[in-house]
Amino acid sequence: MSNQELAQYGERLAVQFLKDEKLKILDVNYSCKLGEVDIIAKDRGVIVFCEVKTRKNKNTIHPFDAITPRKLNTISKVGQTFLIKNNLIDVDYRIDAIAIYFANGDPRIKWIKNCTS
Numbered sequence: 001m002s003n004q005e006l007a008q009y010g011e012r013l014a015v016q017f018l019k020d021e022k023l024k025i026l027d028v029n030y031s032c033k034l035g036e037v038d039i040i041a042k043d044r045g046v047i048v049f050c051e052v053k054t055r056k057n058k059n060t061i062h063p064f065d066a067i068t069p070r071k072l073n074t075i076s077k078v079g080q081t082f083l084i085k086n087n088l089i090d091v092d093y094r095i096d097a098i099a100i101y102f103a104n105g106d107p108r109i110k111w112i113k114n115c116t117s
Contacts, residue, residue, distance in 0.1 A: 001056075006054050006056065007052075007054055009054065010052050010053070010054025010100045010107075011028065011029070011038055011039065011052050011054075013054075013100055013107055013109065014038070014039060014050065014052040014098045014100065014109070015028060015039060017098065017109050017111070018039065018041050018048075018050070018098075021111075022043075023041040023042060023043045023048065024041060024042040024043075025039065025040075025041050026040045026041055026042055026047070027039075027040040027082075028040075030078070030082060031078070032078055032081045032082075032085075034074065034077045034078050034081060035074040035075070035077065035078045036078065037049045037050070037051070037075055037078050037079060037082070038050055038051055038052040039052065039098075040079075040082060045091070045092065046091075046092045046093060046094055047079070047082075047083065047088060047091050047092070047093040047094075048093070048094055048095075048096050049075050049076075049078070049079040049082075049093065049094070049095050049096070050095075050096045050097070050098060051067055051071065051072075051075055051095070051096070051097050051098070051115075052097075052098045052100065053066045053067060053097070053098070053099050053100070054099075054100040054101070055099075055100070055101040055102075056101070056102055064097060064099050064110075064112070064115075067097050067115070072095060072115070072116055075095050076095065076116075079093060079095070094113065094114040094116075095114065095115055095116050096111065096112060096113050096114065096115060097111075097112045097115040098110070098111050098112075099112075
């Protein structure tokens, strides 16, 4: 499986995980000229901009280590663009991160809510 295929598979797993957690998925791979957000969801009135990082195994760099302050800044800017475009300026939002790695072929998912605080 290529890195791109792994990333897409991880995003599909993350979407299903968030649905199982009762979030409503609003968009996947939302992009604008400022960048891209993997998943946009709604969690009880709060808009969630979610970054997903997937690794083949736990021995490589931890998925969360790949979410840099620069990436979080980009997600914030793209998120604000989404809010303005969808007339959601006064809605609360947060940035979450989901890390997925595979242990013995099975996906392990870790979710950090509001990873910027």
